[in-house]
Every structure is written in C-alpha cells, then in structure tokens.
Amino acid sequence: MANERFTGTDSYIATEDLTMAVNAAVTLQRPILIKGEPGTGKTQLAIEVAQSLGRPLYEWHIKSTTKAQQGLYEYDAVGRLRDSQLGEDKVHDIANYIVRGKVWEAFESEQQPVLLIDEIDKADIEFPNDLLQELDRMEFYVYETKKLISARHRPIIVITSNNEKELPDAFLRRCFFHYIKFPDQATMAKIVDVHFPTLKKDLLTEALNAFYKVRDVRGLKKKPSTSELLDWIKLLLAEDIPPEALRSENSRSAIPPLYGALLKNEQDVHLFEQLVFLDRRSNPQ
16 A cells, blocks of 8 residues: 655655655645755656655656657647558548647546656756646646646656756746755665665775765865765675775775776866875875
8 A cells, every 4th residue: 555655665765854845745736846966866756756655657857859848748740741641541630640748648647646857957948937837737738639638636746957057936936845965974874775785884884984085075076976876886895895995094095996986087086186196295104
C-alpha cells in the first residue's frame, strides 16, 4: 500500500526539510520547484516521490529547443501530408495526427500521477509563462480537434532548475520553492551506505574526509558531486585502495588517487596540483 506522505525511500535519503517541502507542495496543490547544485538528486526526487506514494510517473526532460506546446501536444502536419499522398484512409481524421505530450499523458492518468518537468531553465525564457494557464487550470484546448482536455487528477508536479537563467516572477509565485543543500558529511555517509552497505567504516571515513577536502578547495570550477563520490568509491574498492592512502597527512603530498572521478576539467586538476606543490614547500617533510 502506498504512503500518503513522502518520507523518502530505501534508495533515496531525503532530509527532513526536503520531505516537508514535498508534502507542503502536495497539500497546497502547487508545483514544487527544486533547485540545487548538480548531483544533489533533483531529478531523482520525482522518481522517488512516485515510488514512495505508489503513483505513475511522467518525465518531461527539457532541452534548449523544447517548446511549451510540445508538453501538451503536437500536430503532425508532415505525417498527414505524406499519408494524403499515399492515399491512406486515416488522413480524413485529424485526430490521428495529434501527438500527445507528457502533460496530456499525465492529465489522462487514471490515478494521481507525478509529473517531472526537468531542467526547465534550459528552455527559452518564455517557456515557463507559456505553461502558466495550463498548470493553473489543469486543462488546455486542442484547436485541431476542438476538444478541451482536462486533468482527471491534479498531478504532483516536480520542476527542477539548475539556475542557468532566471525564471519569471509570475511563474515563481505559483510554485512552492525548495533548495536542496549539498549533503553534510553525516547525511552523505547514509547515502553512501545505501549504495555500498558493506563498505568498511575506516575507508568510508577517509574517503569522505578526502572528498570534502577537495570540495573545500577555493576556486574549483566544478566541485565534485554525490554521483562522482559514488563513482570514486566504486573505483577505490575495485582497485583495493587502502584507507591510509586517503588520510589527510598523505592528501597534502599528492592529489587523491583516481582523481579523474572527482575532478572533471584540466583547470581544477592544475589548481589542485599547484596547491599540493605550495603545501609541500611550506610543509617540507
């Protein structure tokens, strides 16, 4: 039996403030707008909410070329023209050329669904405003077939943003906002435990200490995220790297082993190497 309130799942460690935010948005019947640095589980949240509540999930992943209309429906005029030239019978019913979008699919769900609108800030600045009326009224009109499509159940709408561009005030007013903070070390230990339940405590401790030391380096272009930490730990286990190789006194003499899982551009690697060199000069052995 599905829960009535989101509490996280066995595979997703949700903090108390995040679960409160999700449940508040459900109670208010407003979309929840989720921001946070990459790798904090924004997209995964919608998947876990659907799993936790036992609801169907519809995922709409936004690209720079995505238009709001595509979430509702698209009219395949080219397909109809082609079928007309081929003499197909179905060409006489325009409904055969209406392609339903993810919003339409969510509106027709037989039970309350979860609708993910992922990375909304990738689209044109007018994209959020173009969806205001449909998400407010829970209905839209299909002009080609002259039909009004209304939601059977108001979806639980999860909208994610990486802050690539500002979202319109009118859109923000209609959302419940939550910023996912990067996990502290205690929360991160729980997340790692979900993925590596047999990981030895001393290796976990040293890996987390080294990971947060890297994140604390000033000037990094891209700080390593949760997913990169998990990749790194997987490699540490595969290569049988001992905990002592990660200890703080050793981390000053070299960048972390298998650092390619954590540092993803040459500027950050160069910065880290410079800091190591300076530390060696100021703290000679």
